[in-house]
Amino acid sequence: MNKLETRAAFSLAGIFSLRMLGLFMIYPVFTFYAQHLTGSTPTTVGLALGAYGLTQALLQIPFGFASDRIGRKRMIAIGLVLFAIGSVVAALSNSIYGVILGRILQGAGAVGSTILALNADLTREESRTKAMATIGMTIGLAFALALVLGPVLNAWVGVPGIFWFTALLALAGIGVLYGVTPRPPATRSHRDTEAVPELFGRVLRNTELLRLDFAIFALHAILTASFIALPHMLRDVLGIHQNYQWIIYLPVLALSVGIMIPAIIVAEAKRRMKSVFVAAVAVLLATPTVLAIYRGSLAEIVIVMVLFFAAFNIMEASLPSLISKVAPADAKGTAMGVYSSSQFFGIFIGGTIGGWAYGFGGTSGVFTFCAVVAAIWLVIAATMPQPRFARTHMLHVGDIDDATAGRLAAEIEAVEGVFEAVVVPADGVAYIKFDGKVVDTERFERFASGTASASS
Known part of the structure; x- marks a missing residue:
């Protein structure tokens, strides 16, 4: 990448990551806080956790279309302002319904596809893959950092303080957008990164793409639901206060990445993608099943968590690559738009049904729900053909x-x-x-x- 492309890639990665950091910081601590709000029930707590996924799923493709007409930076700024307003609403709310509204507004700032379109405007075709990899890598780091920072900030300022901090991150993103991100010479349509309306039918009829859309839906439904139960398990079974659970998440995530890297190398370099894919789904079935029926020692639960996050990271890294391999040559952007909407819809369903399952059966109910989703996914994954390495x-x-x-x-x-x-x-x-x-x-x-x- 040249200097302008490097500046564009890292600034847009920063905007994306600041936003994702704010979204994920509440995951490890939210359920403890929300249960004391007016109107709180397990179902409404789960809905609050996953509500932003619904508006993200519904609005991110329209945001991208709007950016073609009124400008990328303007739409990103509008999205970040909505995200900041939603954060403030959630911070000021004393009822669970106010937090749900705030989370819905956070999700309404659905700028992910628009950021990728701006990245395409600012990079040459031969450099775009590197720029996209930079953005993807920082999103992964933001997720890991959020799980560590969430409990630390909760001890200091509480969940309302985390929402205020999230609003500040959104405003910082606007500063990066106008102070660091280059201005594109022109706004163009890019079929490799943007959805094209006339290609939706073709993409939605592609059964292999639909398998991958279900995969990302299931992955994030399982993840979101897990964070309704996992913090309670660490506190109630192992006696680890929510403000210190980062001590568990940090080594767990580090070890999981150590497993992920060689697995991805085997999948790509040795062309064993289906084997690695199916094995990871099997782990995502086995780990919540174990947690649903067994209460072990700290070491045993940590091992299960390492395996779970390793499988999650393998899927998170390999699924975009599989979309690129499977999508028609001129419809990658459209396929990625449907895929991303499926991901956010999974977050919404995972939070809502996960909350209901917690009210019905406690942590075991949540992990049983995760296992059922993973079992369906395993059947779908096992019957997929070996992907072309394209x-x-x-x-x-x-x-x-x-x-x-x-x-x-x-x-x-x-x-x-x-x-x-x-x-x-x-x-x-x-x-x-x-x-x-x-x-x-x-x-x-x-x-x-x-x-x-x-x-x-």
Whole structure:
């Protein structure tokens, strides 16, 4: 990446991470605080935890469409202001319903897809993967940091203080947006990062993409529900006060990453993606099942938690890669939009049903719900085909007509190792899906003029 792209990637990663940090900091401590609010029941507590996922799921694609018309930065700023307002509403509320409203407003600031679109405006195609990886890596770090910071800040300022801090993080994000993030020379549509309305039907009819959409839905439903029960288990079974549970989360997350890295290497480099994928889902079934029926020692519960978070991290890292491999060459952005909405809907369902399950059966009820979701997921995962190990490359082909685009796509697809080629004349871009071990991207440069080789 050049200097402008590096600045863009890290500033946008910072905005994304500041927002995610604020969302996840309450996970380890919220249920203890919320049970003392007016109108609190297990179901409403769970709803408050997951409510932001509903508005995120419903609004993030419309936010992206709106940013095409009125500007990326303006929509991101609007989203961050909504997020800050929601945080303030939650901080000032004495009833669970006020917190639910605040969380709904937080989710209404659905800027994730717009941030990725701005990243695409500011990066060249050949640098975009690195920029996206930078954003993804910082989101993972923000999640880990949030689980540690949440209990620490709770001891200092309580959950209302965490909501106030979250509002400040949103305002800091606006400062980064206008003070650090470069201004794009132009706002363009990017099929690799943005949803395209006419491609929704094609994406929603793709059964392999639907499997992956269910996977991210299930993963975040399980995660959100788990944080209704796990903090109570650490306190009530092991006697660890909520303000000190970060002492458990820190080594657990560190060890889980140590398991994740070699697993991802095996999945990608050794082309064992399905085996690793199914094994991780099996672990996500086994760990809540154990926690639902067994109360062990600290060491035993920590081992179960390490395995759970290792499987979670493997899924979180591999699912976007699988979407890229499976999605049609020109519909990656649309597939990612549906995938992200499925993720946030999973958060909403996980919080709501997880809260109900806690009221029905305590921590065992919650972990049983998680196990049921994972069992359904395991059946779906076990029947998935081995994914193609495909990469996607975008090639500028200039101003061409439909007939030339068709001939060019056919010539590119004739290259050994190419799975699919789609040329979009309106964009002047060819989207190529290929096997990186068979063909190198340099082989495609001869098509950059927009004329097929047979006629050149």
